[in-house]
Amino acid sequence: MTSAPAPLVAARPRRDLLLPISILAVALVYVRALAFTPIEARQGAAQKIMYVHATSAFIALYVAFVLLAISSLLYLWLKDEKLDRVAESAAEVGLVFTTVVLITGPLWGKTIWGAWWTWDARLTATLFLWFLIVAYQLMRGAVEERGRRARYSAVIGILAAPLVPFIHLSVYLFRTLHPMPILLKPSAPSMPREMVTTFVLSFLAFTLLFIALMRERYRLATLRDRVEGHEGEHA
Amino acid sequence: MTPDNSGYMIAAYALAALVYGAYVLSLKVRERRLRARLSRFESPARPASNRPAGA
Numbered sequence: 122m123t124s125a126p127a128p129l130v131a132a133r134p135r136r137d138l139l140l141p142i143s144i145l146a147v148a149l150v151y152v153r154a155l156a157f158t159p160i161e162a163r164q165g166a167a168q169k170i171m172y173v174h175a176t177s178a179f180i181a182l183y184v185a186f187v188l189l190a191i192s193s194l195l196y197l198w199l200k201d202e203k204l205d206r207v208a209e210s211a212a213e214v215g216l217v218f219t220t221v222v223l224i225t226g227p228l229w230g231k232t233i234w235g236a237w238w239t240w241d242a243r244l245t246a247t248l249f250l251w252f253l254i255v256a257y258q259l260m261r262g263a264v265e266e267r268g269r270r271a272r273y274s275a276v277i278g279i280l281a282a283p284l285v286p287f288i289h290l291s292v293y294l295f296r297t298l299h300p301m302p303i304l305l306k307p308s309a310p311s312m313p314r315e316m317v318t319t320f321v322l323s324f325l326a327f328t329l330l331f332i333a334l335m336r337e338r339y340r341l342a343t344l345r346d347r348v349e350g351h352e353g354e355h356a
Numbered sequence: 357m358t359p360d361n362s363g364y365m366i367a368a369y370a371l372a373a374l375v376y377g378a379y380v381l382s383l384k385v386r387e388r389r390l391r392a393r394l395s396r397f398e399s400p401a402r403p404a405s406n407r408p409a410g411a
Contacts, residue, residue, distance in 0.1 A: 351397035
């Protein structure tokens with residue numbers, strides 16, 4: 122009796138529904154934001170950019186880059202490769218979210234300020250953070266030895282951390298065109314309930330997308346380490 | 357008067373979708389390449405034999 126050939130262990134990707142579910146959630150938020158949320162009277166339709174811009178900024182700054190700093194710090198202490206994988210995943214996914222922030226921000230700014238860009242504290246610091254994370258990625262690609270790569274990148278990951286509170290406080294500390302927070306402030310949100318609901322739903326959908334992308338990226342890092350381990354043995 | 361700037365809104369949403377979509381695609385492409393490299397080292401799991409031990 123012959124049995125069917127077993128599939129390759131390495132060629133069988135795991136079925137994971139989180140990513141498709143998160144993409145669907147973001148698509149539904151797009152529909153709600155574009156078609157079922159009222160247009161702000163003074164700013165016009167461009168104000169709806171906030172549902173993508175502000176949520177992406179919040180997740181990049183306060184989730185991705187905080188996670189990058191914490192996992193980098195813990196890596197230097199514990200030397201656990203899993204922490205390095207978390208750090209590199211948070212940096213890459215955070216970079217994608219920051220890229221969206223830097224693309225959507227000027228589109229919104231052009232309609233409100235009449236300028237694509239202004240070199241004020243918040244915008245400049247965000248751009249600087251983006252370059253720092255790009256440097257982090259380039260450094261990871263350039264250093265081959267795994268331990269040294271993890272140590273160097275942990276240092277950059279920690280150095281990026283002070284930019285997060287600086288960017289948050291920059292609108293209070295400096296004269297800037299960037300608006301003050303309208304939701305994350307001690308007083309009540311300065312928006313109608315429908316807009317707040319869309320913003321909260323957008324925040325939840327993009328958080329889900331962030332978690333799904335982190336999982337995928339972490340899995341990719343684990344797979345790469347396995348491949349490099351085999352290639353090292355056969356070299 | 358409410359300004360008509362819906363073009364900027366559509367551009368922002370489209371570009372955001374493009375960036376996120378491209379990143380998901382890049383993850384999938386990199387995973388496929390790594391699995392192809394890994395399959396050269398990790399052999400197929402052997403099916404259990406029906407023959408009795410020592411036969």
